[in-house]
Amino acid sequence: MRRRFCRPPRLAASLPGVVGAAPVVPLPAMDAPGRRYLALHLPLLPVEAAGPAGDRPVLVWRAEGPARLVVAVDAAAARLGLAAGQALADAQAILPGVQACPEDPVAEAARLGMLGLWALRFTPLVAEDPPQGLWLDITGMGSVFGSEAALRDRALAGLARQGHAAMAAVAGTAPLAAALARAGPGGIVPPGGEALALAELPLAALRLPPEMLRALRRLGLERAGDLLAQPRAPLARRFGAGLILALDRALGAAGTPFSSLRPAPEFHVARDMMEPLITRAGIDAVLQRQLLPELCLRLAEAGRGLRRLRLRAHRAEGGLQEIGLGLGLAGRDPAHLLKLLHTKLDTLEPRFGFDRLELLAEETEPLGGLQAGLIEGGQTERDAGLAQLLDRLGQRMAVWRLAPRASHWPERAAMRVDPFAAVETPQGWGDRPRPLLLLKKPEVVQVLALLPDDPPRRLLWRGAWHEVIAAEGPERFEPEWWRDRPDRPVRDYYRVECADGTRLWVCRAGLVGGEPPPTWFLHGAFA
Structure with missing residues (x-):
C-alpha cells in the first residue's frame, strides 16, 4: 500500500502536522x-495553429534533445488513444495514419x-x-x-x-x-x-x-x-x-502584471449589431446617430475634450480593423469628428460584415463650453474654427508650421513643428534679414569680382549672367564645432540685388587664398 505522505526528518520540524489538517x-x-x-x-492551440487537417487525426510534436514528444492532439486523435506527452514514435505506432506536424511557436x-x-x-x-x-x-x-x-x-x-x-x-x-x-x-x-x-x-x-x-x-x-x-x-x-x-x-495578496494589448481608453462607447454591417451607409448611420453623439455627450458631462480618437470595427467572422485620428485642439463636435472620419472610413473592409463598432477616446484634456466667444484657455471661436480646418487638411496631407531653432547655421535655423505646438523664439534669432525661401540644395554659381575679397559684380546662374547693381556683406558664418565635421569651411554671405530686381543670397564657402579655393553658392532668394 502506497504511503501518501512521507516527510524527511530535517523537514519534519519545518512543516508540522498532517497535510490538510490546518x-x-x-x-x-x-x-x-x-x-x-x-x-x-486554448488547450488545442498548437493543433489549431497548424492549419486545416482534412479528414485525418492531427498531432503536434516537439523535439526535446534526442526525443520527439507529442505536445498536443486533436479530438479525433484523443479518441483513438493518443495523448500529449507520448513519444512521437509510440503515437505513430498506435495510429499510423495520424498527421504529425512539428510545433510552430511563431504561428x-x-x-x-x-x-x-x-x-x-x-x-x-x-x-x-x-x-x-x-x-x-x-x-x-x-x-x-x-x-x-x-x-x-x-x-x-x-x-x-x-x-x-x-x-x-x-x-x-x-x-x-x-x-x-x-x-x-x-x-x-x-x-x-x-x-x-x-x-x-x-x-x-x-x-x-x-x-x-x-x-x-x-x-x-x-x-x-x-x-x-x-x-x-x-x-x-x-x-x-x-x-x-x-x-x-x-x-490577490500580490500584484500581477497585466500588459494589455491596447491602452485603456478614457471614454468608451460601443454598439453590437443584430445584423452585421456591410454597407458604408450603415456604418455612417451608426456613427452619426449613435456612437459619436453618445461619446461627445459623455465628454461634455465630464468637461473633457477629445485629442485622440480610435474607431474599432470587429468583423463577424473574427478579425479587427482600427482607424485612429488626432485633433490639433481638444474638441467634442460630432459633426467635425464625422468629417474627419469620412475619408478614413473608405479603408474599412467589412468582408462578411462588422458585428460590433467601438469608439475609444484614447486621450482627452479639460475643455469648457463656449461662453462669450471664448473657450477654456482663452481660445476664441475663430481659433476653434481654424483648428477644425487644419484637422480636416491633416487627414489628406502633412500639416506643419515653421519654428525657430537655436542655431546660426542657415539650414538649421528653422524646423517643422506641429501647427498647434507652442513656439519659443531663441534670443537674437531673426535680428538680421534672411530669405523667405532657402534652396533645398544650394546651387553652384560663377562670380566675377574686382578683387578676390570683393562682393560679386556679375553672377552666372542657370546659364544666364546677372548684373549686380548693389551688394551688402560679407556676413561670416563659422561652423558649429559641437555638431559639424572639423574640415567644414566657413561661409561669407552677401545680399545682392540684380539689374532685373532679383534679390539673392549668395555665399562664398572657404577662405580666399586657402586650399581648396573657395566656391560660390546661391542659397536663397528674398521676396
Whole structure:
C-alpha cells in the first residue's frame, strides 16, 4: 500500500502536522480589490495553429534533445488513444495514419495575438497569457452583457465559431482564473471566494517548475490547499520565494502584471449589431446617430475634450480593423469628428460584415463650453474654427508650421513643428534679414569680382549672367564645432540685388587664398 505522505526528518520540524489538517485561511486581498477577470485557455492551440487537417487525426510534436514528444492532439486523435506527452514514435505506432506536424511557436503566438484582438469586443483590457491563454479584465462588464456567465458563454461561443476549443473561468485575480481554466473545472468564483477555489486546485495548475512539482509531490503536497495549510516561512526556505509569490498572486495578496494589448481608453462607447454591417451607409448611420453623439455627450458631462480618437470595427467572422485620428485642439463636435472620419472610413473592409463598432477616446484634456466667444484657455471661436480646418487638411496631407531653432547655421535655423505646438523664439534669432525661401540644395554659381575679397559684380546662374547693381556683406558664418565635421569651411554671405530686381543670397564657402579655393553658392532668394 502506497504511503501518501512521507516527510524527511530535517523537514519534519519545518512543516508540522498532517497535510490538510490546518484550515485554509484566506489572505487579505491586496491586488486591486473588486476587479474581475475572465481567463480563456486554448488547450488545442498548437493543433489549431497548424492549419486545416482534412479528414485525418492531427498531432503536434516537439523535439526535446534526442526525443520527439507529442505536445498536443486533436479530438479525433484523443479518441483513438493518443495523448500529449507520448513519444512521437509510440503515437505513430498506435495510429499510423495520424498527421504529425512539428510545433510552430511563431504561428501559435500570431494566432494568440489575433484572438486577443478579437477579444477586445468584450472589454478594452485584454492581455495575452502565453502560450495558450488570454486574460480579460471584465470589471463592470457583467452588467453590459447581462451577467458574467453570459459574457463567458458568449466568448466561448465566439471561439467555437472560429474553430477553437476553449475553457474559461472567472475570478477576482487573473492567475486564479487562468489556473481554474487550465485545470478544467472553470466556473465563476464569487468575490471573496478565491482562497476556497484555489484550495481545490492541483499544484500543476499554478504552472510551477516541474522539478518543484516533483519535490512537492514527494512530500505529499498534491493540491494548493495543502500548501495553504503549511507555514509560509518554511515553504519559502525550502522551495524559494517563487512558490509563495504564485500563491499570493492567485489570492490577490500580490500584484500581477497585466500588459494589455491596447491602452485603456478614457471614454468608451460601443454598439453590437443584430445584423452585421456591410454597407458604408450603415456604418455612417451608426456613427452619426449613435456612437459619436453618445461619446461627445459623455465628454461634455465630464468637461473633457477629445485629442485622440480610435474607431474599432470587429468583423463577424473574427478579425479587427482600427482607424485612429488626432485633433490639433481638444474638441467634442460630432459633426467635425464625422468629417474627419469620412475619408478614413473608405479603408474599412467589412468582408462578411462588422458585428460590433467601438469608439475609444484614447486621450482627452479639460475643455469648457463656449461662453462669450471664448473657450477654456482663452481660445476664441475663430481659433476653434481654424483648428477644425487644419484637422480636416491633416487627414489628406502633412500639416506643419515653421519654428525657430537655436542655431546660426542657415539650414538649421528653422524646423517643422506641429501647427498647434507652442513656439519659443531663441534670443537674437531673426535680428538680421534672411530669405523667405532657402534652396533645398544650394546651387553652384560663377562670380566675377574686382578683387578676390570683393562682393560679386556679375553672377552666372542657370546659364544666364546677372548684373549686380548693389551688394551688402560679407556676413561670416563659422561652423558649429559641437555638431559639424572639423574640415567644414566657413561661409561669407552677401545680399545682392540684380539689374532685373532679383534679390539673392549668395555665399562664398572657404577662405580666399586657402586650399581648396573657395566656391560660390546661391542659397536663397528674398521676396
